[in-house]
Amino acid sequence: MSVDRLIDAIDAKKNPTVLGLDPQPEHIPPDILEKYIAERGNTLSALCGAYEAYITALIDTLYDIIPAVKLQSACYEALGPEGMDVFLRGIQAARARGLYVIADAKRGDIGSTSRAYSAAFLGRTELNGTPLPVFDADALTVNPYLGSDNLAPFLKDCETYDKMIFVLCKTSNPSAVEVQEQTVGDRPLYRVIARQISDAGRHLAGRYGYLSTGIVAGATQPESIRQLRSLHPELFFLVPGYGAQGGTAADLAAAFDKNGRGAIVNNSRGIGCAWQKTGKPFVDAARDAAIAMRNDLREAL
């Protein structure tokens, strides 16, 4: 089961951190950015070169202490087709370093379209019976708004190709309440969603009791994390919102079970932009920040 590979990777590094590779132009250290602008001008291609150098350096610096990376698709799409090349090579570079790779693309559609998304990120595109891998990540974030028609193709690829999905449940942004906390019967909508995801993944249980259908549950809502953990001991959590978005290790301790398992905590800017707060070279600042986060999480658990 894909969720077991993720848990084993976390256990091996004793670190439930996922490094977010979500580059924006202002995240890139000036020396890297200027090198590519000098070569390619103020173009999308210059940003592509800079993003690739930046994420590759982060992967190479941190792969021995971090079990997983999460690439935010939007950042690469914002550079067009060449950006998607950087996204693909980023996934490949991380997998080559033994990292578990989450494609954070929050896809959701219906029927054959959902199948195409699943083929893109988890499965294979078939031509004349030849299965062709595309981005081929270990896991994908998925949006639940279209219901189980959307989920079905992803679940199938989770089974066939040993992959995992994380379905948006309770996100870390302030306006999450506008839809996710609307009351349905006696419960907020996000709890209806969590139940649906749990039912949908029942056949994808791994040896630690977790399913390969996890959820996204933001660190900025400790009370909802606590509730979801107690209601759903079978759901693995991807937790955004630590650091830059205001969530603390104490807030998210409730995401973990009594063995210190059950969640992985994302940090993007807190690690990749640590150079902005220190005088150190960017890779050294990133490593210091990643170690500090690991220790912070270890202490809270």
Next chain:
Amino acid sequence: MSVDRLIDAIDAKKNPTVLGLDPQPEHIPPDILEKYIAERGNTLSALCGAYEAYITALIDTLYDIIPAVKLQSACYEALGPEGMDVFLRGIQAARARGLYVIADAKRGDIGSTSRAYSAAFLGRTELNGTPLPVFDADALTVNPYLGSDNLAPFLKDCETYDKMIFVLCKTSNPSAVEVQEQTVGDRPLYRVIARQISDAGRHLAGRYGYLSTGIVAGATQPESIRQLRSLHPELFFLVPGYGAQGGTAADLAAAFDKNGRGAIVNNSRGIGCAWQKTGKPFVDAARDAAIAMRNDLREAL
């Protein structure tokens, strides 16, 4: 206003049809597919060549009778970065033919990520103060699950670059009920969403009374379309589900106002795969089907 450009294009052709360019391997006429497989083998690149030939032929054959196209991003993502090149060139080919272009990517995220998606599809990616267009469609489909934090960047680009969004409200798939029809207070969730979209786009009203924040409302739910139209005379509808998914012209007549405006109806396979049901060359079959649909809609309105 972007919505006015769309309405003018529909009026000029007297045809509220949007041609869905949602290729899948099995949609491509064998002679096209075989040509590229002969050149490039059973590869993603062969599919890229075939998809581009296929959608370009459809655009060139239909641009004089159809006002708009909708490119389903998933189909191109399923071919990897080179597929996104085909997606980009498809958008450019359609715009060069004077067509209104909807990128159907159903994106939704938060904060800076949502900004990156909006830059990718509607706005610009900035580097050193230089605004760089990326896919640059006229409109984008958007997922509402993350609330107004997600919408804000898209709304800003709608204003700055004269673009439009269509937010998923009531989709055409059977399992749409599982989330979208959950009862919130006295209403189904999709009506809460419709109200939010309407409020969010109040400042984007065009001269026909419609906002540049539209909604997706499936043809397979005539009763909910009727309700949404009567509650929201200001919301323009993108209507999937005609033809292949079972919606008829009579079902969706209620999507239109008394002047025959207010909606555009998508058809993908019914036009692009019409060749499978006739002995005719694929472009001729597509043209026949597009004209038949136009006449069917004209009659129903």
